[in-house]
Amino acid sequence: MRIIRYREGASFKLAALTDAEEIFSLEEPDFISLVQRAAQDGISVTEKVKRIIESSQALNKEIHQLDLIVPLEAPEIWAAGVTYMRSKEARNDEAADGDRQGPTYYDKVYDADRPELFMKSTAARTAGPGGEVCLRSDSSWQVPEPELGLVLDRNGSILGYTIGNDMSCRDIEGENPLYLPQAKIWRQSCSIGPAIRLADTVEDPYDLQISCRIYRGGQKVVDETASTSQLKRGLGELVAYLAKDNILFDGTVLLTGTCIVPPGQFTLEPGDRIEIDITGIGTLTNIAVPA
The missing domain is CATH 3.90.850.10 (Fumarylacetoacetase-like, C-terminal domain)
Structure with missing residues (x-):
């Protein structure tokens, strides 16, 4: 399971990319927000991503169609x-x-x-x-x-x-x-x-x-x-x-x-x-x- 981030118009999107190359929106603005939300829920980031995927449908997109950007704004x-x-x-x-x-x-x-x-x-x-x-x-x-x-x-x-x-x-x-x-x-x-x-x-x-x-x-x-x-x-x-x-x-x-x-x-x-x-x-x- 990989986390990617891409540009769509004026917005930045966070998504999960499965080993089957399916893409799921993670409904978070960035990776750090995903980490903090998982911590609030008392679960791992991987478990948080799995739960989101289980309750949503894959996007009708392929990875080569996305304008990938830096996957996280690393503070350091x-x-x-x-x-x-x-x-x-x-x-x-x-x-x-x-x-x-x-x-x-x-x-x-x-x-x-x-x-x-x-x-x-x-x-x-x-x-x-x-x-x-x-x-x-x-x-x-x-x-x-x-x-x-x-x-x-x-x-x-x-x-x-x-x-x-x-x-x-x-x-x-x-x-x-x-x-x-x-x-x-x-x-x-x-x-x-x-x-x-x-x-x-x-x-x-x-x-x-x-x-x-x-x-x-x-x-x-x-x-x-x-x-x-x-x-x-x-x-x-x-x-x-x-x-x-x-x-x-x-x-x-x-x-x-x-x-x-x-x-x-x-x-x-x-x-x-x-x-x-x-x-x-x-x-x-x-x-x-x-x-």
């Missing part, structure tokens, strides 16, 4: 770093400066008890499916980072999973780790979507395939795949550190790190089309444009 989007071996290797490549002596910061955080967590985006900085992601004007080495996103409630429970694109400036982060906020946060430097897969309907979140394809001028220039089975840290572990002495909001999203890094010195260019797939969620597509 956080991200975890260096949670995959491939990510650690890429960060070390970025920061290479002569002969390294001993472990780097990235080696240490990969093995540490405490994960790397940072603020990534807010609703105003986040694009949705089909939207534009921006290329920072002072970077010459920028890539998408395909990630599994956790959609949380205020108590830190995982309500669902979405796809995240954590746009990153590899040159800025590699120059100095203190530049991380500038390497990660700018206008439309993040996208999520196209749906939220309800957590109760995912058999094993550690068995999801992630794919990333990048097209330039109609030609495929990047085609990489990975699996969440390669995660170094547990999802609950990441959430626990995020929630510790912190305030979570209904609809907070936590991106769980990437295991896909485009090869060599590849950098995005304006007009590049980025497609990210995750099993059972769908395909998040964005176009890169100048900031």
Whole structure:
């Protein structure tokens, strides 16, 4: 069961998309309202959706006919770093400066008890499916980072999973780790979507395939795949550190790190089309444009 949001005229609609591709109106303005209504009723979001579906008829629409938008206006989007071996290797490549002596910061955080967590985006900085992601004007080495996103409630429970694109400036982060906020946060430097897969309907979140394809001028220039089975840290572990002495909001999203890094010195260019797939969620597509 997936939750989608789409534009119809001047209105935004929330709907459920079944595995049979049937679409049901959820009669709520947004996902956060659905979460809060379910909490008021003392039931899970999945149970709330099932009850709505049982008492209504499917819409006479197909998913390709809908103008999909960001599935929720996430009040905050956080991200975890260096949670995959491939990510650690890429960060070390970025920061290479002569002969390294001993472990780097990235080696240490990969093995540490405490994960790397940072603020990534807010609703105003986040694009949705089909939207534009921006290329920072002072970077010459920028890539998408395909990630599994956790959609949380205020108590830190995982309500669902979405796809995240954590746009990153590899040159800025590699120059100095203190530049991380500038390497990660700018206008439309993040996208999520196209749906939220309800957590109760995912058999094993550690068995999801992630794919990333990048097209330039109609030609495929990047085609990489990975699996969440390669995660170094547990999802609950990441959430626990995020929630510790912190305030979570209904609809907070936590991106769980990437295991896909485009090869060599590849950098995005304006007009590049980025497609990210995750099993059972769908395909998040964005176009890169100048900031």
